[in-house]
């Protein structure tokens with residue numbers, strides 16, 4: 155920072171709200187970009203009416219798959235695959251096989267489509283997972299149709315056989331389909347799932363968990379964000395960010411210790427402000443996922459108050475016995491406490507978003523912070 159210096163007369167005007175905002179937002183954008191998850195592409199194939207679009211909508215929500223799409227049968231010959239996408243997932247919803255359509259021509263067009271996708275230079279554009287749907291009630295499984303698709307056209311290691319409409323499928327039908335799928339077609343049982351559109355359907359959660367397992371590592375995080383049904387999975391992912399948050403806090407506190415290696419006069423304490431803003435921005439970016447950069451706006455008042463905290467008069471008033479200099483120990487311990495104080499709030503906001511609750515507003519309260527710091531050090 156060229157405009158932060160160690161002179162005994164710091165220029166407080168440099169910490170205008172505008173400057174704080176710019177510093178925070180620049181760092182936030184940069185960090186957010188580095189956390190940008192790779193988005194998986196999922197292909198959904200099966201007979202028209204087997205419930206492909208309904209399944210996509212149930213799992214990824216009606217913002218990505220609008221109601222009007224259910225029952226969509228494509229525009230024959232011009233558009234066989236419809237692409238739904240958001241920041242976290244791409245879904246190729248196929249027009250579907252028609253009973254009266256030659257199976258061979260369907261297979262040819264599917265093969266051509268998959269070849270075209272998987273020959274894209276960037277692997278992020280390839281197909282990473284396939285859901286092959288067959289409807290349970292009155293559905294048939296044909297080794298020449300689904301069997302050939304599963305083994306020879308789709309990637310058998312990345313494909314699930316999804317038997318739909320289990321709410322209106324008799325157990326006898328399910329057993330029959332399972333038997334054909336495993337014995338005649340040779341699909342591993344762990345790649346066969348029964349689902350229905352019912353909100354309390356456990357099969358959908360099963361499909362989500364197993365799909366998550368099967369996806370290449372790089373695409374797992376975004377998949378967790380994309381799916382709307384397994385809230386526990388989202389919670390686990392958010393709570394799992396603790397380790398990364400800790401690394402960010404430790405790095406910032408080390409930076410603060412370095413700045414204060416030769417204790418800095420308390421009058422120059424604003425020299426620590428960029429480190430603090432940077433830390434808050436990194437934490438906000440880490441926990442922002444899923445809230446569409448909402449934290450970038452809502453955290454600003456908190457950031458401004460934290461910047462204000464480093465004004466000399468504030469510090470010595472509020473931290474009794476601080477003395478006239480900030481030592482490396484004080485600089486780094488304040489940074490650590492601040493980091494966890496902020497992390498706790500951002501984590502709570504992310505959890506609320508994941509659970510569909512109204513997220514709390516980030517705020518900075520001096521007394522609460524000092525209390526937090528006191529307890530935190532014990």
Ligand SMILES: Nc1nc2c(ncn2[C@@H]2O[C@H](COP(=O)(O)OP(=O)(O)O)[C@@H](O)[C@H]2O)c(=O)[nH]1
Nearest residue numbers: 202203204205206207208224225226319350351
């Ligand atoms: N009872 C029941 N009906 C379903 C289920 N899934 C889809 N459907 C119905 O089946 C029809 C076809 O569904 P759609 O998603 O358009 O199939 P697609 O042509 O494969 O995309 C629609 O009328 C859906 O409401 C399900 O799990 N249970």
Ligand SMILES: [Mg+2]
Nearest residue numbers: 206207225226
């Ligand atoms: Mg459809």
